[in-house]
Amino acid sequence: MVKSYFPKTYRQALEILAKSNPAIIAGGTDLMVKKRRWSGLSPGFSEDMIFISQLRELDYIRRENGKIYIGANVTLEKLLHDKDIPEILKKAVASMASPGVRHTATLAGNIANASPAGDTLPVLYILNARIVIGSLERENVIQIEDFILGPGSIDLRRSEIIKEIIIDDTDFDFMMYEKVGGRKSDAISKVSFAAAVSSVFDMVTDMRIAIGAVAPTVVRIREFELQLIDTPVNEMAQISGLVKDLYKPLIKPISDQRSTADYRKMCVLNFIEEFLNKAGKRIGKEKDIDW
Numbered sequence: 570m571v572k573s574y575f576p577k578t579y580r581q582a583l584e585i586l587a588k589s590n591p592a593i594i595a596g597g598t599d600l601m602v603k604k605r606r607w608s609g610l611s612p613g614f615s616e617d618m619i620f621i622s623q624l625r626e627l628d629y630i631r632r633e634n635g636k637i638y639i640g641a642n643v644t645l646e647k648l649l650h651d652k653d654i655p656e657i658l659k660k661a662v663a664s665m666a667s668p669g670v671r672h673t674a675t676l677a678g679n680i681a682n683a684s685p686a687g688d689t690l691p692v693l694y695i696l697n698a699r700i701v702i703g704s705l706e707r708e709n710v711i712q713i714e715d716f717i718l719g720p721g722s723i724d725l726r727r728s729e730i731i732k733e734i735i736i737d738d739t740d741f742d743f744m745m746y747e748k749v750g751g752r753k754s755d756a757i758s759k760v761s762f763a764a765a766v767s768s769v770f771d772m773v774t775d776m777r778i779a780i781g782a783v784a785p786t787v788v789r790i791r792e793f794e795l796q797l798i799d800t801p802v803n804e805m806a807q808i809s810g811l812v813k814d815l816y817k818p819l820i821k822p823i824s825d826q827r828s829t830a831d832y833r834k835m836c837v838l839n840f841i842e843e844f845l846n847k848a849g850k851r852i853g854k855e856k857d858i859d860w
């Protein structure tokens with residue numbers, strides 16, 4: 570028979586994880602779907618489970634010293650209404666699921682689920698998200714691109730838990746997030762795209778591009794981004810062909826029930842062009858996000 574654990578404190582959760590290695594359930598919006606059975610039957614969990622959504626200690630958003638700290642139990646809905654959360658992350662969250670799901674689903678759950686189509690992931694990649702992993706013995710911090718290993722696969726032991734997520738609190742000049750789904754809400758992504766740029770004296774100083782649902786994990790290539798530094802802002806539109814050529818070989822989507830590979834690839838290349846065009850026109854006029 571499977572056991573359910575309901576720790577009262579974070580410390581107690583770590584002790585249970587160390588001793589009994591149960592699987593973690595937070596909002597349950599992924600797990601309850603994965604474990605669903607015939608109508609009328611409760612979900613079929615085959616291993617011991619530890620429920621963590623009652624741990625208020627992990628429900629916080631803090632902004633300190635150029636970083637934003639998000640506790641593992643923060644729900645998507647809470648992110649949407651917090652003044653310290655960057656607008657680009659809010660835009661991604663607003664495109665996800667429905668209010669009912671967002672009130673229970675967590676950011677940590679979206680990361681740990683490690684779906685190539687996870688909507689917060691491209692944004693977290695460009696915000697240089699770090700995952701804080703807790704266990705009874707130690708606390709570890711790992712970059713999101715090292716934490717997510719492949720579809721449904723993460724670098725986390727059974728005795729460990731995601732404690733918090735840390736993101737950069739960067740003031741970009743222009744940011745863009747786009748999701749292509751079958752409809753405006755409650756749709757899984759066909760592709761998702763996040764990008765941001767900063768400049769000084771009309772020269773690009775920082776450019777970040779991340780693409781979701783076109784490869785086993787989010788595509789973000791820092792060497793390409795470095796090549797784009799020092800581009801004059803008014804030449805950004807002109808380099809779009811070159812930038813698309815850089816990314817083309819890495820965009821290897823699959824065809825499935827939601828979309829074809831060709832359509833996904835076309836969307837991403839169009840988003841790269843749109844981002845560079847819009848950024849080139851808007852930088853220097855107002856700091857903004859493309860809503």
Ligand SMILES: Cc1cc2nc3c(=O)[nH]c(=O)nc-3n(C[C@H](O)[C@H](O)[C@H](O)COP(=O)(O)OP(=O)(O)OC[C@H]3O[C@@H](n4cnc5c(N)ncnc54)[C@H](O)[C@@H]3O)c2cc1C
Nearest residue numbers: 595596597598599600665666674675678679681687688731
């Ligand atoms: C109707 C519906 C619509 C949806 N729409 C979208 C959408 O548009 N875009 C999208 O990206 N997703 C969508 N989802 C998926 C889901 O809501 C998100 O992935 C959500 O963020 C998962 O969070 P959760 O807390 O519910 O995770 P859970 O289901 O509780 O857990 C998911 C995984 O994360 C692990 N986990 C959770 N918390 C921790 C932790 N602190 N430490 C370690 N491991 C942990 C669990 O063990 C499990 O493997 C949708 C789901 C539903 C049911």
